[in-house]
Amino acid sequence: MNLLKRWWKPRELEPSTAPVARERLQVLLSHERGATGQSNLLSLIKEDVLAAIKRHISIPSEAVHVKVERRKAISTMRISLDLPK
Amino acid sequence: MSKVIVVTSGKGGVGKTTTTAALGSALAMHGKSVVVVDFDVGLRNLDLIMGAERRVVYDLINVTQNQAKLHQALIRDKRLENLWLLPASQTRDKDSLNEKGLGRLMKELKAQFDFIICDSPAGIERGAILAMRHADEAVIVTNPEVSSVRDSDRIIGLLDSKTEKAEKGGKVEKHLLITRYDQSRAGRGDMLKIDDVLEILLVPLLGVIPESEQVLRASNIGQPVTLANPMSAPARAYSDAARRLLGEAVAMNVPHERYNLISRIFGGRAA
Numbered sequence: 001m002n003l004l005k006r007w008w009k010p011r012e013l014e015p016s017t018a019p020v021a022r023e024r025l026q027v028l029l030s031h032e033r034g035a036t037g038q039s040n041l042l043s044l045i046k047e048d049v050l051a052a053i054k055r056h057i058s059i060p061s062e063a064v065h066v067k068v069e070r071r072k073a074i075s076t077m078r079i080s081l082d083l084p085k
Numbered sequence: 086m087s088k089v090i091v092v093t094s095g096k097g098g099v100g101k102t103t104t105t106a107a108l109g110s111a112l113a114m115h116g117k118s119v120v121v122v123d124f125d126v127g128l129r130n131l132d133l134i135m136g137a138e139r140r141v142v143y144d145l146i147n148v149t150q151n152q153a154k155l156h157q158a159l160i161r162d163k164r165l166e167n168l169w170l171l172p173a174s175q176t177r178d179k180d181s182l183n184e185k186g187l188g189r190l191m192k193e194l195k196a197q198f199d200f201i202i203c204d205s206p207a208g209i210e211r212g213a214i215l216a217m218r219h220a221d222e223a224v225i226v227t228n229p230e231v232s233s234v235r236d237s238d239r240i241i242g243l244l245d246s247k248t249e250k251a252e253k254g255g256k257v258e259k260h261l262l263i264t265r266y267d268q269s270r271a272g273r274g275d276m277l278k279i280d281d282v283l284e285i286l287l288v289p290l291l292g293v294i295p296e297s298e299q300v301l302r303a304s305n306i307g308q309p310v311t312l313a314n315p316m317s318a319p320a321r322a323y324s325d326a327a328r329r330l331l332g333e334a335v336a337m338n339v340p341h342e343r344y345n346l347i348s349r350i351f352g353g354r355a356a
């Protein structure tokens with residue numbers, strides 16, 4: 001099985017890079033759309049979350065990550081924060 | 086009813102001119118009267134891709150500046166009698182295109198053709214904006230890689246703000262065309278997936294054109310790929326896209342992610 005797998009996908013030994021591209025784009029475009037006045041659900045939510053957190057602790061805006069993942073039946077939105085020590 | 090369609094991208098070299106020629110000829114093969122208009126003033130290329138470079142006498146600038154009549158500048162395709170080309174100027178500066186003259190020209194074209202397909206120059210400056218200015222619909226050409234997707238996002242913003250339609254409170258209908266899609270890279274997980282691009286840009290998919298040497302071969306002999314080799318993968322993908330533009334419901338035949346399937350079967354991580 002392992003041999004076969006290697007034979008089929010010799011390069012898979014290196015991690016795939018597309019998921020990183022996708023994430024970078026999502027983050028970047030939510031910023032840029034804000035700057036050019038395009039509305040974007042992600043950046044709106046991100047700002048709201050940031051505002052809510054900031055009422056309690058002070059964190060920079062880079063500390064909020066909003067990620068949407070599309071699955072077959074549903075999509076999930078994951079919001080994570082980098083908390084200061 | 087005539088329709089103005091701009092083929093645009095922001096980023097250069099992603100396949101706008103190839104797409105303009107291929108979609109234009111595919112629509113003409115469906116019996117529509119079509120004119121493809123080269124807006125890349127100073128860097129015209131559509132004439133070469135259409136194989137009409139030696140027949141150019143007058144151009145877009147001459148017509149907008151009243152130095153020539155439209156019928157003097159239009160070049161009829163040698164293969165399809167209802168397909169025409171309006172070339173760009175090669176010698177003039179791109180600032181010589183003026184908005185008033187362009188408005189007049191578009192009106193005249195609309196009276197004569199079912200489809201007016203505008204091949205936009207790269208960039209987000211004046212030239213690209215003039216190309217999209219009168220559009221009813223836009224085909225946004227995107228390669229599945231980060232810089233192209235980012236630039237497409239900018240273009241979407243401009244379509245929503247700088248077009249006549251947008252200024253009148255309407256909306257340019259947008260279609261996403263993913264080109265130069267490379268199956269083997271997608272399989273390795275090194276190319277953005279179609280779904281990823283759609284999810285990021287939120288524009289409905291018009292089609293996926295595979296990366297293919299047939300595109301280069303067609304350009305060598307000065308024929309749109311849909312005419313040069315109609316049975317090739319890119320030609321079929323372009324014909325399907327053209328049918329979708331005509332409102333037909335054509336099943337989306339995305340070049341499948343074969344290696345992905347294999348990795349799933351063998352329990353690997355789905356890239």
Ligand SMILES: Nc1ncnc2c1ncn2[C@@H]1O[C@H](COP(=O)(O)OP(=O)(O)OP(=O)(O)O)[C@@H](O)[C@H]1O
Nearest residue numbers: 097098099100101102103207265295296297300301
């Ligand atoms: N599906 C494809 N497969 C392989 N090569 C392609 C494909 N589409 C376009 N190309 C190649 O990419 C190059 C750029 O294509 P094209 O001139 O259509 O892009 P463009 O967006 O019009 O460029 P510009 O921004 O300079 O006007 C050409 O060499 C063309 O042959």
Ligand SMILES: [Mg+2]
Nearest residue numbers: 101102125130
């Ligand atoms: Mg071009």
